[in-house]
Amino acid sequence: MQPFEPQQLPIDGIQWDSLIPLIGKANRSLAYYDGILYGLANPDVLLSPLTTQEAVLSSKIEGTQATLGEVLKFEAGEAPVEESRVRDIEEIMNYRRAMRRAEEELKTHPFSLNLLKELHAVLLDGVRGKFKARGQFRTTQNWIGTSGLPIEAAQFVPPAPQNIMPHLDNWEKYYHFDRPDPLVQLAIIHAQFEMIHPFLDGNGRLGRMIVPLFLFERKLISSPVFYISAYLERYREEYVAGLQGLSEKTPTAWTRWIGFFLRAMDEQSRENARKAQAIIDLYGRLKGRIIDLTHSRYAVPLLDCLFDQPVFTSSLFDDRPGMPGKPMIMNMLGRLKKAGILKVVREGSGRRPQILALAELINVCEGSDII
Numbered sequence: 148m149q150p151f152e153p154q155q156l157p158i159d160g161i162q163w164d165s166l167i168p169l170i171g172k173a174n175r176s177l178a179y180y181d182g183i184l185y186g187l188a189n190p191d192v193l194l195s196p197l198t199t200q201e202a203v204l205s206s207k208i209e210g211t212q213a214t215l216g217e218v219l220k221f222e223a224g225e226a227p228v229e230e231s232r233v234r235d236i237e238e239i240m241n242y243r244r245a246m247r248r249a250e251e252e253l254k255t256h257p258f259s260l261n262l263l264k265e266l267h268a269v270l271l272d273g274v275r276g277k278f279k280a281r282g283q284f285r286t287t288q289n290w291i292g293t294s295g296l297p298i299e300a301a302q303f304v305p306p307a308p309q310n311i312m313p314h315l316d317n318w319e320k321y322y323h324f325d326r327p328d329p330l331v332q333l334a335i336i337h338a339q340f341e342m343i344h345p346f347l348d349g350n351g352r353l354g355r356m357i358v359p360l361f362l363f364e365r366k367l368i369s370s371p372v373f374y375i376s377a378y379l380e381r382y383r384e385e386y387v388a389g390l391q392g393l394s395e396k397t398p399t400a401w402t403r404w405i406g407f408f409l410r411a412m413d414e415q416s417r418e419n420a421r422k423a424q425a426i427i428d429l430y431g432r433l434k435g436r437i438i439d440l441t442h443s444r445y446a447v448p449l450l451d452c453l454f455d456q457p458v459f460t461s462s463l464f465d466d467r468p469g470m471p472g473k474p475m476i477m478n479m480l481g482r483l484k485k486a487g488i489l490k491v492v493r494e495g496s497g498r499r500p501q502i503l504a505l506a507e508l509i510n511v512c513e514g515s516d517i518i
């Protein structure tokens with residue numbers, strides 16, 4: 148099978164007629180979501196569990212099995228039984244770190260290929276990344292197909308390594324174009340990135356990470372938090388088939404792909420808005436209740452800590468500035484437990500501390516009652 152040579156960007160011949168209603172819809176939903184985001188004093192903290200959930204789902208598209216609950220429990224010190232699950236969780240935590248690193252960088256610098264390499268290095272930091280040219284564009288041929296089968300049986304063979312740089316240069320220029328339809332541009336940016344497949348591994352996850360970064364840089368959202376992966380995971384087959392179809396290099400295939408992507412943007416904008424609103428409501432509700440329960444000036448700082456790390460042991464508060472001493476913390480946590488706000492995830496025994504969870508927050512993020 149010959150390596151695929153992607154087309155030069157921009158793409159000509161897109162059938163706009165069929166896309167126009169979708170473009171309008173997706174833009175309206177995104178603007179509605181941004182309205183909610185814009186009103187948030189601290190979206191990073193408040194939406195932190197959604198960021199973790201995005202990392203979980205984006206990784207799940209590639210086959211990792213770990214769940215949001217497992218990641219959060221791991222952070223609180225509960226190790227899973229299987230070693231492979233620990234590796235999954237490590238990569239999910241790397242994913243989240245990479246997203247945060249990108250957010251920081253974009254506040255002062257435009258997106259660049261160098262940033263992309265840096266993010267790759269963060270994503271594949273750890274055991275599994277060892278043999279995957281971490282932080283480097285690949286210098287060998289790779290392919291997509293059933294694991295263990297040779298290149299002859301590949302589903303898709305990306306460009307030869309010596310052709311990667313010219314394609315990436317064209318891609319980076321296109322990324323910074325000021326196109327009138329940024330969501331269509333983003334659909335093309337994601338797909339073209341997957342077709343260039345510049346890294347040995349991690350291309351899917353990095354390509355999905357680009358979505359919020361691009362939206363933020365183009366000022367379509369006021370902070371770089373947007374979660375796309377739930378839709379791509381739910382419609383994984385259609386997602387992959389859409390990308391695969393682009394190998395034909397036809398306007399029809401591109402139009403179909405862009406349509407799929409716009410539907411994903413529309414649906415996820417509405418889903419993100421719904422979840423962000425539910426989280427804001429929960430925060431407001433809990434704030435009132437915790438003040439009532441504790442009569443403490445530490446009530447709100449405590450609540451902020453719980454949103455930042457909703458599964459925890461009491462040592463979470465040891466190194467947080469502005470928190471009171473241990474006895475008062477234990478007293479407050481006790482009251483929240485009694486009121487049913489905090490649930491016990493693991494009982495303490497011997498030197499193993501008790502693990503608690505702000506269950507309602509996790510359930511809102513997950514969309515079902517998992518704790």
Ligand SMILES: Nc1ncnc2c1ncn2[C@@H]1O[C@H](COP(=O)(O)OP(=O)(O)O)[C@@H](O)[C@H]1O
Nearest residue numbers: 209303341342347348349350351352387390391
């Ligand atoms: N036929 C295809 N053509 C182009 N890209 C594809 C195709 N099939 C899958 N992909 C993309 O490749 C990604 C997998 O590549 P990989 O480097 O293993 O990324 P990761 O390690 O993040 O999973 C998928 O998530 C998808 O985005």
Ligand SMILES: [Mg+2]
Nearest residue numbers: 209348349350
């Ligand atoms: Mg992979």
